[in-house]
Amino acid sequence: MELNNCIEVKDVTISYGKEPVVEGASFILESPFFAILMGPNGAGKTTLIRALIGLLKPVSGYISIYGIVPWSDRKKVAEVIGYVPQIIDVDSLAPMTVEEVVAMGLLSKLPPPRIMSSTVRRKVEEFLSLVGLSNYGSKLFSELSGGERQRVLLARALIRSPRLLILDEPYSMLDFKVKCEVVELLYRIHKSLGVDVLMSAHELSPCMIYEPTVILINKRIFAVGKPSQVLKLEILKAAYPGLTEVRGLVILGEDHAFRK
Amino acid sequence: MLSESSYLLLASGIAALLGGAIVGSVSPALIVARSVTFSITLLHSILAGGLLGVYLTDVAHIPIPPVVTATLISILISIMTAEAINRGFPEDSAVATSVCISVTMTVILTYYLSFMSPLGVSKAMSYVFGTSALTTPRDIARLAATAILVTPLVHMFWGEIKYVFFDPEGAYSMGLKVRYYRYLLYALTAAAATSLAMSLGVLISHVILAAPGLLAVRLSARRIHVIAYASSIAIMLLGYATALLLELPPSAGVGIFASIIVIYALAGVKKWSIR
Numbered sequence: 281m282e283l284n285n286c287i288e289v290k291d292v293t294i295s296y297g298k299e300p301v302v303e304g305a306s307f308i309l310e311s312p313f314f315a316i317l318m319g320p321n322g323a324g325k326t327t328l329i330r331a332l333i334g335l336l337k338p339v340s341g342y343i344s345i346y347g348i349v350p351w352s353d354r355k356k357v358a359e360v361i362g363y364v365p366q367i368i369d370v371d372s373l374a375p376m377t378v379e380e381v382v383a384m385g386l387l388s389k390l391p392p393p394r395i396m397s398s399t400v401r402r403k404v405e406e407f408l409s410l411v412g413l414s415n416y417g418s419k420l421f422s423e424l425s426g427g428e429r430q431r432v433l434l435a436r437a438l439i440r441s442p443r444l445l446i447l448d449e450p451y452s453m454l455d456f457k458v459k460c461e462v463v464e465l466l467y468r469i470h471k472s473l474g475v476d477v478l479m480s481a482h483e484l485s486p487c488m489i490y491e492p493t494v495i496l497i498n499k500r501i502f503a504v505g506k507p508s509q510v511l512k513l514e515i516l517k518a519a520y521p522g523l524t525e526v527r528g529l530v531i532l533g534e535d536h537a538f539r540k
Numbered sequence: 541m542l543s544e545s546s547y548l549l550l551a552s553g554i555a556a557l558l559g560g561a562i563v564g565s566v567s568p569a570l571i572v573a574r575s576v577t578f579s580i581t582l583l584h585s586i587l588a589g590g591l592l593g594v595y596l597t598d599v600a601h602i603p604i605p606p607v608v609t610a611t612l613i614s615i616l617i618s619i620m621t622a623e624a625i626n627r628g629f630p631e632d633s634a635v636a637t638s639v640c641i642s643v644t645m646t647v648i649l650t651y652y653l654s655f656m657s658p659l660g661v662s663k664a665m666s667y668v669f670g671t672s673a674l675t676t677p678r679d680i681a682r683l684a685a686t687a688i689l690v691t692p693l694v695h696m697f698w699g700e701i702k703y704v705f706f707d708p709e710g711a712y713s714m715g716l717k718v719r720y721y722r723y724l725l726y727a728l729t730a731a732a733a734t735s736l737a738m739s740l741g742v743l744i745s746h747v748i749l750a751a752p753g754l755l756a757v758r759l760s761a762r763r764i765h766v767i768a769y770a771s772s773i774a775i776m777l778l779g780y781a782t783a784l785l786l787e788l789p790p791s792a793g794v795g796i797f798a799s800i801i802v803i804y805a806l807a808g809v810k811k812w813s814i815r
Contacts, residue, residue, distance in 0.1 A: 333713045358715035365709045374572060374706040375761030384703050388714040393696050420761055421706075433710070440714070 283347040286310045287332075287444070287478070292341030294327050300339070300499070301327045307495050307504045309478065311346075311443075314470050315493040317480040318510075320520055323498040325480035326366065329448050332478075333363050346443065359389075362437030362475075364447040367429055372422055378432050379404050379417035385436035407435040411465060427458040431465070438469065445469070447479035451486060459486040484511075551675040552780040552790070558683035559736060559794075560773030563748055565694040566732045567772060568764045569725055571753030573705040574631075578726065579749050581621050581635045582614050582733045583742045584642035589613030589734075591649040591664045598660040599653070606663075607682065611734045617642060618726040626719050666741070675780070675790065679739045686735035690728050695765075701725050744791040747798040751775060754805040771801060 287309040294302040302324040309315055317325050330336040331343055334350030334357050343350055350357040362385075379396075382404045387394035401417075408416055411431040421429060430450055437445055450466070451459035463486045470477045481487070484494065484507065494510040496502040502519040503510040517523050570576050592613060593606025617638050624634035653660040694701070704711045704721045712718050729749075736745040752775065756767035779794030786793070 330709075333709075335709060335712055355715060358713060361713060363710060363713035365707060365713075369709055370707045371574075371705060374702065375757060375764055376702060376706055377762070380699065380702070381706075384699065384711075384716075385714060387699070388711075388716050392700070394699055396699075422761070436710070 284344075285346065286344075287313075287346070287476075288342070288344040289328070289332075290342040290344075292328070292331065292338045292343060294324070294331055294336055294338045296327075302331075302338075302497075303500045305341070305497065305501045307501055309476070309493065309495075311476050312470070312474060313476050313478070313493055314467060314490060315476075315478045315495060316484065316487055317478065317495045317497055318482065318484055319480075319497040320482055320522065323482075323519075325482075325497060326448055328497065329446055329480055332446060333357070333361055359440075360443045362440050362442030362445045364430070364433045364437050364445070364450055366448045367426060367433070367453065369448075370429070370433070372429065374421065376421045377417065378408065378413070378419050378421060378424070381421055381432055382407060382417075382436045382439055385439040389440065403439060404435075407439045408432075410438065410469075411435045426454050427462060430454070430462055434462075434465070434469075438473075438475075442475060444476045444478065447477070449481060450479050451481065451483075456486070459483075463487050463490065548675070548784065551677070551680060552784060553777065554680055555675040555683055555739065555790070556776035556780040557773060558680065558687045559739065559748075560769065560776040561687045561691055562683065562732045562736065563752055563772035563776070564765065564769035565691040566729055567749055567751070567753035568756050568768045569694055569698070569701050569753070570729060570749060571757050572702050572764075573725060575705075575725070575729075576750045576753075577632060577635050578618070578621060579729060579733060579746055581638040581642065582618055582730055583737060583746050584639050584646070585614045585617035585730075586610045586734050586737045586745075587664075587742050588617075588642040588645035588649070590737075591646055591653065594657075594660045594664050595649050595653055598657040598663070607734070607738055610738070611731065613642075613645075614730040614734050615727050618730040619723055622719075622722045622726045626722065675739070682735050682738060686731055690732050693724070693728055697721065697724060698765075739790065740794055741789070741791040744795040744798065747802060748772070748775065748794055751798040751801040751805070755801050758805045775801060 290306050292302060292305045293300050305328060317328065319325050327336065331338055332345065332350060334354050337351045345357055346360055348356045348360065379401065383396055383400050386400055386403060405417060408414060411434050413428060413431055413435065421432065424432065451462045454462065466477055467490045469475055488507060491506055493505065494507055495504050496510050496515065496519050498519045503515045570579060589610035589612060590606045593604060593609035596602040596604050596609065597606065621634045621638045624637065625631050650661065650664065653664065700716060700721050704716060704718045708718050733745055733749060736748065740748065752768040752772035755771050756764040759767050775797040776794060778797045780790050782796060783790045783793030
């Protein structure tokens with residue numbers, strides 16, 4: 281299969297049991313993109329991301345990551361994707377140093393035995409500096425704050441020189457200032473390294489100034505486009521069942537509001 | 541020629557060192573993988589496998605040593621447990637299912653053995669409490685073979701083993717074979733547990749497999765293996781020495797010190813703390 285320049289999700293349905301979690305989802309993202317998969321809790325964002333990295337196979341439909349089908353060519357898709365999981369899916373108390381966490385991003389490309397050479401150590405330090413964590417290598421992952429852990433996982437993804445960064449809720453459980461810092465870092469990486477970015481979130485506010493492409497999902501895709509095209513009352517009403525209107529504001533039932 | 545007491549001391553010392561090396565390598569991996577409960581499965585299956593071996597040898601007159609059947613059954617059950625976890629079973633449910641299968645096997649085989657070979661039952665019970673009061677050359681050979689197999693493999697894949705339990709999705713996305721590393725850890729644990737159980741007994745093996753790893757994680761996350769090896773060898777040496785002094789089976793001596801370590805490791809912990 282020939283590599284192309286876009287991520288294509290075509291009529292994808294994913295289910296864990298009888299009920300589909302994602303139904304008939306379709307969208308195309310053309311490189312370069314800085315995109316957000318946005319939707320309420322339980323909308324199927326994580327499920328769709330798991331299918332994009334090849335962890336789940338859809339019941340029907342087709343996914344292509346630059347021309348690679350993720351669940352049938354794991355090796356190739358692992359080469360182009362740098363994945364940052366939700367922080368709650370990581371065992372934060374595991375006895376791992378920051379250096380060990382980041383180094384595995386590089387070492388996993390090699391066959392065993394995977395030995396931490398001085399070259400690997402230098403590269404780890406280089407990428408830790410890139411995410412603003414110079415001299416953190418010997419610290420334990422468990423000793424870091426939420427924002428720092430997120431940066432370590434980002435460094436692990438970046439050290440693989442990916443073409444696409446996929447992040448699952450990269451700023452959940454962080455305070456607003458740190459959320460903005462994480463998004464600012466991601467945008468800087470997108471611009472300076474030319475890496476495509478696709479992240480899931482149920483909050484758009486920290487990203488608004490970067491004009492991301494928004495994919496609005498709640499089981500199915502409701503809209504794809506720039507925030508001004510997607511954040512419209514009629515679209516939001518359809519995607520957010522808990523939406524309420526109070527004195528000229530629309531409250532999505534989560535932690536942010538839009539003016540009508 | 542060595543005198544009988546010198547031979548006993550030397551044999552016990554070698555067995556303690558080898559047992560310590562095996563435990564020191566596997567125990568931290570079990571703790572990091574939060575799979576101590578998994579070793580319960582193993583020890584039940586070792587008993588079932590041992591009984592099957594006794595049944596085949598004593599009743600069916602098929603000369604397959606119990607150590608072989610115990611190893612095979614424990615590896616089989618451990619891989620079955622790993623596969624169940626891979627398919628989304630919670631670990632406690634997968635362990636409980638495997639324990640059920642092992643215990644059912646144990647009950648059925650004990651029932652038949654009690655009719656057909658009362659001697660077989662007492663042989664089988666030695667797997668519960670430890671084989672003998674003395675360390676035999678066969679014990680040493682078995683422990684040495686296990687140490688040579690298990691210890692280098694755990695260290696060769698230590699990074700990967702830690703990683704697939706630290707962040708399974710991330711490990712998968714980077715192309716690591718999460719399933720195979722789980723199988724590897726469980727199979728190595730099965731081999732280690734079987735070998736230890738044949739010398740020390742099923743009951744004590746459970747404690748000794750958990751104790752050094754618990755202590756190491758409690759004291760320092762950066763020097764896990766150093767502490768695990770030092771403590772497991774110390775537990776083994778002190779245990780064997782106590783057993784010799786008090787004329788107890790090695791399992792009793794080792795059990796006393798392993799229990800002290802577990803109580804110490806757990807007593808001061810307010811939560812799962814890592815420094």
